[in-house]
Amino acid sequence: MKTQEEIIQEVLKNNNGYAYFSQIYNDVFTIPGNSFKKENKYKESIRGYVQRSDSFFSIKPGLWALEEYRDKLPEEIKEMIQEDTESYFERPTTHSKIQADLIAMGKELGYITYIPSQDKTKVFEEGKKLIDIVDIYTIPIFTYKPMVDKVRTIDIIWFKDESIDSTKMFFPKGVFEIETSTNFVNSLEKFKLLINFNMQYFYIISPKEKEKTFNNLIVRDEFEQIRNRVKFLAFEDVESLVSNPNILKRFDIL
Incomplete structure (x- = not known):
């Protein structure tokens, strides 16, 4: 299909x-x-x-x-x-601001932060682009390439550097999709591809008023295998995490 x-x-x-x-x-x-x-x-x-x-x-x-x-x-x-293809990204958006917040948190926790290549020129505050703060925007080949190609559009991935000697090995440890619409299906399908990797949870970040829609969707049979591993975070939850990193424990991110 x-x-x-x-x-x-x-x-x-x-x-x-x-x-x-x-x-x-x-x-x-x-x-x-x-x-x-x-x-x-x-x-x-x-x-x-x-x-x-x-x-x-x-x-x-x-x-x-x-x-x-x-x-x-x-x-x-x-x-x-x-x-100038960057004209599309010349103004900060809620999406890019949240990406910047998650990049900052990932760095604080010692992870390699990743965003999709098409997001690197987005502005998150006046005069600052995501490329200025993110670690990488080319996704590491951490599993077979067809799967990597399908998940490289995930908004934020925190990778852990598990390199051995000269062999570079980055594996996903935190995965975040920022969804401003009610179309959570695409994000959840990408999460399903990563179910066998060592991550406790996957995260959907969306306006608080979208939570009911998310809850109605996650109970579908096709998402049974990831249902207990997907967390919903409202935009204001992310703001709280930034202002008080200790709250990270509340959301089981650590």
Whole structure:
């Protein structure tokens, strides 16, 4: 079964590697195996996949292309590519601020902090980008590559350096997904891939009012194997952790 991101990729492939969001919103429903449903949040989910995955890049606001098609795009589309792709990330967002907080906490606990490559130029406060504080934005190959490719879009991963002599070995110890919509399914599916790694919990960070939606979702049969290992943290919980690191113990992060 195709993932929702693969469905979006197929839409772009069917259109010479690029498409406006308006076209993607319509065409996902023409792809065999599509699992998107015409609900209030499906467009937000599509934007989330596109904006957070290394598989896509921005040509201009609202127009996106597949990275693998970058050199194959029609000339008139290539001419539209913004020279300064960082313009998308020039203002701090709640998402980037929380990433910065989790980077700081991870460093304090002695972990190697990771964010996806597409997030590195995001601004978390005036004049400061995530690349200025994070340790790495290329994910270590800690297991077989197909799995690594699927989890590299996780918003924050804390890695533990377990290198032996000259052999570099980084393994995930803390995993955090920041979700501002109600589409927790993609995050939970990524957590399922990491179930056999030595982590006590996985963390969903979202507005407090989304907790009921999360609780209704996590009880589904498909999430039974991770149900007791996923913790919900509200945005204000993260703020408390930053101001008082001792509260980390309350959330079983240590």
